[in-house]
Amino acid sequence: MSMAGYETIIGLEVHCELKTETKLFCGCRNAFGDEPNTNVCPVCVGLPGSLPVLNQKAVEFAIRIGLALNCEVKWSNFHRKNYFYPDMPKDFQISQYDLPLNEHGTIELPDGTVVGITRAHMEEDTGKSTHLGGSGRIHGADASLIDYNRSGVPLVEIVSEPDMRSGVQARAYVAELRAILVAVGATDGRMEEGSMRVDANVSVRKPGDPFGTRCEIKNLNSLRSLQRAIEYEALRQVDCIEAGERIVQETRHWDEAAGRTGSMRSKEEANDYRYFPEPDLVPLAPSAAWIEEIRSALPALPKARRQVLVGLIGNDDQATLDLIATVVDRDLDALVVEAASAGAPAQLAVTRAANELNAEGVLPSAKSFATTCQMEASGALSATQAKAVLAALSETPDADPKAIAASLGFEQLSEDTLSTTVDEVISANGDEWARFAGGDDKLAQFFIGKVMAATKGKANGKAVISLLNERRSG
Numbered sequence: 389m390s391m392a393g394y395e396t397i398i399g400l401e402v403h404c405e406l407k408t409e410t411k412l413f414c415g416c417r418n419a420f421g422d423e424p425n426t427n428v429c430p431v432c433v434g435l436p437g438s439l440p441v442l443n444q445k446a447v448e449f450a451i452r453i454g455l456a457l458n459c460e461v462k463w464s465n466f467h468r469k470n471y472f473y474p475d476m477p478k479d480f481q482i483s484q485y486d487l488p489l490n491e492h493g494t495i496e497l498p499d500g501t502v503v504g505i506t507r508a509h510m511e512e513d514t515g516k517s518t519h520l521g522g523s524g525r526i527h528g529a530d531a532s533l534i535d536y537n538r539s540g541v542p543l544v545e546i547v548s549e550p551d552m553r554s555g556v557q558a559r560a561y562v563a564e565l566r567a568i569l570v571a572v573g574a575t576d577g578r579m580e581e582g583s584m585r586v587d588a589n590v591s592v593r594k595p596g597d598p599f600g601t602r603c604e605i606k607n608l609n610s611l612r613s614l615q616r617a618i619e620y621e622a623l624r625q626v627d628c629i630e631a632g633e634r635i636v637q638e639t640r641h642w643d644e645a646a647g648r649t650g651s652m653r654s655k656e657e658a659n660d661y662r663y664f665p666e667p668d669l670v671p672l673a674p675s676a677a678w679i680e681e682i683r684s685a686l687p688a689l690p691k692a693r694r695q696v697l698v699g700l701i702g703n704d705d706q707a708t709l710d711l712i713a714t715v716v717d718r719d720l721d722a723l724v725v726e727a728a729s730a731g732a733p734a735q736l737a738v739t740r741a742a743n744e745l746n747a748e749g750v751l752p753s754a755k756s757f758a759t760t761c762q763m764e765a766s767g768a769l770s771a772t773q774a775k776a777v778l779a780a781l782s783e784t785p786d787a788d789p790k791a792i793a794a795s796l797g798f799e800q801l802s803e804d805t806l807s808t809t810v811d812e813v814i815s816a817n818g819d820e821w822a823r824f825a826g827g828d829d830k831l832a833q834f835f836i837g838k839v840m841a842a843t844k845g846k847a848n849g850k851a852v853i854s855l856l857n858e859r860r861s862g
């Protein structure tokens with residue numbers, strides 16, 4: 389299979405669960421992982437006569453999302469989307485239709501591509517069914533279990549324009565979108581727990597041709613599956629076209645284990661949702677004043693936060709950008725900025741934050757983090773030792789890194805000791821030294837390893853290199 393001569397067109401629909409205390413239209417707890425069917429009431433299991441009451445916090449989160457995605461926030465209303473599915477007890481979902489809350493936005497990817505946001509509307513989540521026996525899908529299952537705890541959880545669905553051109557780009561879009569949604573506090577962004585779920589619309593065409601017929605791949609729940617599914621699906625479509633077949637518009641599912649997409653239902657079998665305005669809710673008309681209040685309280689967005697770190701480091705090569713993205717994704721940038729202003733070299737602080745700090749665990753104080761980075765930069769600690777000090781700080785975040793280093797036996801090697809050790813290592817490895825002295829720089833790593841072993845990891849790699857170079861030139 390090959391994409392030769394074709395390009396891939398992708399538009400994504402992302403469902404995001406909002407991090408409210410309670411559900412969208414009732415007071416039941418919105419929580420993941422509780423005992424099944426314990427967070428339910430007449431409203432969210434759709435008993436006759438129950439009435440929905442809109443959750444203001446959910447609307448605020450939805451507006452934050454719209455503003456962060458540069459949307460127009462508009463007068464909107466709710467519609468009933470009618471279809472039958474056992475995990476949807478009312479037989480309709482309250483959603484938004486032709487008058488969504490947010491429209492016409494954009495999102496800029498780290499590579500500079502701007503992807504259009506068609507709309508970001510509010511709706512309620514359905515319950516969750518688990519199919520027992522067979523493949524885990526409903527077909528061929530022995531029994532199905534239904535948990536209504538998720539029924540009525542607030543969602544925002546973010547629909548993009550068909551502006552993406554590769555699986556890699558679609559992945560970057562979802563990563564950036566997730567970072568934005570988390571930054572504004574609207575969601576926890578946990579794809580593996582289903583709090584962000586992605587449907588990918590994929591078509592292929594020869595560049596310059598009109599868009600081809602698309603297929604929609606449902607419920608991708610990791611960045612990796614998203615990219616793989618799109619790449620597979622594009623190849624499948626090109627293969628069909630090259631074989632003289634036509635693409636039929638259909639819904640497909642992704643089989644992670646088999647690494648392929650399969651047909652779920654074709655457009656002919658698609659539901660007619662019979663949308664009509666929800667009679668039990670008034671239109672949603674946020675005042676201009678409220679929208680402005682929410683706008684002015686928006687936190688800095690990931691792109692701006694990354695730029696702060698780029699500015700501090702003064703370097704934007706790809707490796708540095710990747711480290712910076714990790715630091716911002718894990719919400720460690722404030723700590724890095726504070727450590728840098730307390731004297732830590734920014735590049736080192738970003739590297740250590742990205743690789744050594746556990747964002748979910750206890751973090752060092754900015755002062756302790758800064759001191760550790762400074763000790764490493766000055767050569768008082770080797771890289772290995774600095775990492776050990778950072779690990780110890782996760783138990784005692786305010787401890788003095790100097791005291792930790794001393795208690796771990798990381799007293800600084802004197803220059804004399806290091807110099808003597810280097811000389812010993814050189815005379816014990818005459819052949820290697822001859823090659824290094826003759827210009828084979830690859831052997832530097834060999835000597836650093838030997839010196840590290842001899843000093844039990846206490847030597848500073850940079851200091852060793854400069855001693856080796858001194859010996860070689862002198």
Ligand code: ADP
Nearest residue numbers: 397398399400548549550589590591599600602
């Ligand atoms: P529907 O109402 O059936 O969901 P939409 O027009 O709202 O259809 O489009 C849904 C998604 O499909 C959007 O994200 C859009 O960008 C994307 N899309 C539309 N046409 C194409 C196409 N030809 N190729 C890939 N994606 C497309």
Ligand code: MG
Nearest residue numbers: 401547587604
């Ligand atoms: Mg759709």
Ligand code: ZN
Nearest residue numbers: 414416429432
């Ligand atoms: Zn309820």
